[in-house]
Amino acid sequence: EAGVTQFPSHSVIEKGQTVTLRCDPISGHDNLYWYRRVMGKEIKFLLHFVKESKQDESGMPNNRFLAERTGGTYSTLKVQPAELEDSGVYFCASSQYGQRGEKLFFGSGTQLSVL
Amino acid sequence: QKEVEQNSGPLSVPEGAIASLNCTYSDRGSQSFFWYRQYSGKSPELIMSIYSNGDKEDGRFTAQLNKASQYVSLLIRDSQPSDSATYLCAVNAYIWNFGNEKLTFGTGTRLTIIP
Numbered sequence: 562e563a564g565v566t567q568f569p570s571h572s573v574i575e576k577g578q579t580v581t582l583r584c585d586p587i588s589g590h591d592n593l594y595w596y597r598r599v600m601g602k603e604i605k606f607l608l609h610f611v612k613e614s615k616q617d618e619s620g621m622p623n624n625r626f627l628a629e630r631t632g633g634t635y636s637t638l639k640v641q642p643a644e645l646e647d648s649g650v651y652f653c654a655s656s657q658y659g660q661r662g663e664k665l666f667f668g669s670g671t672q673l674s675v676l
Numbered sequence: 677q678k679e680v681e682q683n684s685g686p687l688s689v690p691e692g693a694i695a696s697l698n699c700t701y702s703d704r705g706s707q708s709f710f711w712y713r714q715y716s717g718k719s720p721e722l723i724m725s726i727y728s729n730g731d732k733e734d735g736r737f738t739a740q741l742n743k744a745s746q747y748v749s750l751l752i753r754d755s756q757p758s759d760s761a762t763y764l765c766a767v768n769a770y771i772w773n774f775g776n777e778k779l780t781f782g783t784g785t786r787l788t789i790i791p
Contacts, residue, residue, distance in 0.1 A: 565719070594778075603680070604720070604764065604781040617778060652719070665779070667712075667719040 563587065565668035567653050573674045579641040582671045586635070586655030593636050594656075594665070595628060599649035607651075610636060643675045679703060682765050682782035691791050695752040699765030699782055702746070708768040709741055709748045710779065713761045720764055724750060755789045762786045 566585040574580050586593045595607040607626070608618040612633035621628070625644070630636040640647050650670040657664060680701045689695040697711075708727055712720040724739040726732045726748065732739045738751040748767075752759055766779040 596779075596781075601783075603678070603783045604779075606778050606780070609778060620778075665722065667721070669717070669719045 565653055565655050565666050567668040567671050571672045574643055575676050577642045580643055582638045582651050584636045584653030590655035590657050592656045594654040595638055596652040597649050645675050648675045679780050680765055680767050680782035682785050685786040686788055688788045688790055689755050691789050693755055695755045697750040697763050697785050699748045700746055701767045706767045710766040711750045712764040715761045757789045757791050760789045
């Protein structure tokens with residue numbers, strides 16, 4: 562069974578540019594989460610989808626970040642325009658609806674560097 | 677005060693010894709507690725979950741929870757070089773998640789097992 566897949570693994574962009582991160586959850590997982598880790602800090606929650614609906618987006622830092630999950634399958638996280646403080650590792654995670662937290666699977670992350 | 681605090685380490689332990697990792701949390705209402713292991717450049721991987729006060733054992737791993745002291749720990753017995761990784765403590769306000777794995781993480785403790 563394929564795990565959570567994230568693309569790209571690394572992205573280097575200049576301040577002001579746009580970047581789109583993609584996450585493919587484990588097939589059949591209704592829950593999809595985005596988390597972020599900035600340098601030296603802890604991993605922080607960004608938002609949660611249940612299928613195609615945003616369940617909780619309380620962790621999104623500002624309106625430069627836009628997450629979508631069309632059709633309830635893969636998700637994208639767009640940063641537009643990117644700022645220096647957006648640099649970090651963006652993790653996606655998924656779980657099957659109705660399962661306990663122990664079934665949360667993480668992807669390997671996208672390392673975003675904004676120069 | 678951070679919501680979830682861990683000693684960042686690095687923690688060095690001789691092979692075969694017991695590694696002890698500690699975590700404290702500030703939200704007294706927290707219900708679910710997790711330990712994730714993360715190898716460099718890889719995805720966080722769940723290794724233990726605990727919901728009730730006391731000890732929970734799984735192979736060489738034992739998680740300990742003390743809600744009164746707001747403290748959770750992870751013991752690794754017979755430490756192996758392959759246990760060298762960063763260990764992340766994570767906390768959730770919910771005990772039965774049904775798709776609400778909004779985890780609060782600590783910054784992680786880097787563990788090195790010395791052969």
